[in-house]
Amino acid sequence: MMASSLDSVSSTSSDVSQFHHTPSYCEENVYLLCKKLCADGVADESDLFVVFISNENKHVPLWHQKASHRADGIILWDYHVICIQRKREGKSVDLVWDLDSSLPFPSTLPSYVSESIRPSFELFSEFQRVFRIVHAPLFLRHFASDRRHMKDSQGNWMANPPEHEVIVAQDGSVHNLNQYIDMSTKDVLKDIQEDSINEVFTKPFGLLVGESHLEQFFSSISHSSTLTQDSWQS
Template identity: 55%
Template sequence: MTTSTMDVFRFHHTPFYCEENVYLLCKKLCSDGIANAEGSDLFVVFISNERKQAYIKKGGIPPLVWDLDSSLPFPSPLPSYVSETIRPSFQLFSDYNRLFRVVHAPIFLRCFASDRRHMKDSGGNWIEEPPQHEPIVAEDGAVHNLNEYINISVADAITDVTTSSVKDAIFTEKHGVVIKENQLEKLVCQLSSLE
């Protein structure tokens, strides 16, 4: 992949439906030949914490970040993206420290499901209007497993991203691995060197 800026409007985006947007982005990158046909050169990253309230400033080729919600160039080189959106030097209260769930895109595309129940209030009314496309159903027939991806705990975070078991888990586990923010660039660079 190159670092040239692309038109973000080529890609489907429904506000407030980030996970579905990422799912469709991966599919389009594969179908358009920007990524490998099966998505083996893509990784999906969920950013959250135990409070599900992560602060993010919206705002060799290094790995690229394809963030439809960012105001940065699309795609952005990983170091610029981390510096401008993650902002590791920005001090947060410990309750808001970000964790990252890294999932290999081919696994995510097979296993992720969302029937959008998380976007309805207790009366069954939409909190935000849903996308026009059908809800995403996993290959195994699961209709909703979003919480399995966004429920992230410090206790789940691995301590050493350099071990082969971490790389094995990313390429085989449905939910990938959870890492701390200071490990993100190192892990992504290691994964990029495997391609």
């Protein structure tokens, strides 16, 4: 993940500091975040979803990002990755875990959408955002990155890599990041229906939704009586 013109400037709270964060490697940061949330008992793996944000042009604006030098925190990412924790019985709202955001950590999904995505802000078509929603159990099983995307044509690092080992998928794949970040507005779901909701629990690379359907998608997941652990484990 690279900003269009800025390097990351981190100013983390004590809560955020408990999580691993390497600037410009948001996909690996979220991979480790999901594992830690589960290990610490904060979330069940089945309630976590990894969400990639990008578009055909690899220019997506988000507000309240720590890498920005502007007062409103806006920045253009080529892609960004967050984690959304769906609400369960007894929980009031879905939560967003964004390690690069200056908003509360975590933020409620409605607040994050309003403050960071700002769907009411009229954008030119080249900046329209697409959201790839991947169920965390599938992401943790299938995602792989050898960090080749962070090297220039001479093989030099464009941003210092994480200290931990590269992530290899369970099937031995060493790099499939492009399959997560390649997305187009023409491929987003037109309607949020039960069949499409169920598919997110079986497709390794998830489903694409537009920003107008993001909250609706998670509301549908949270309230659907048809989704069971058997459906996402299959």
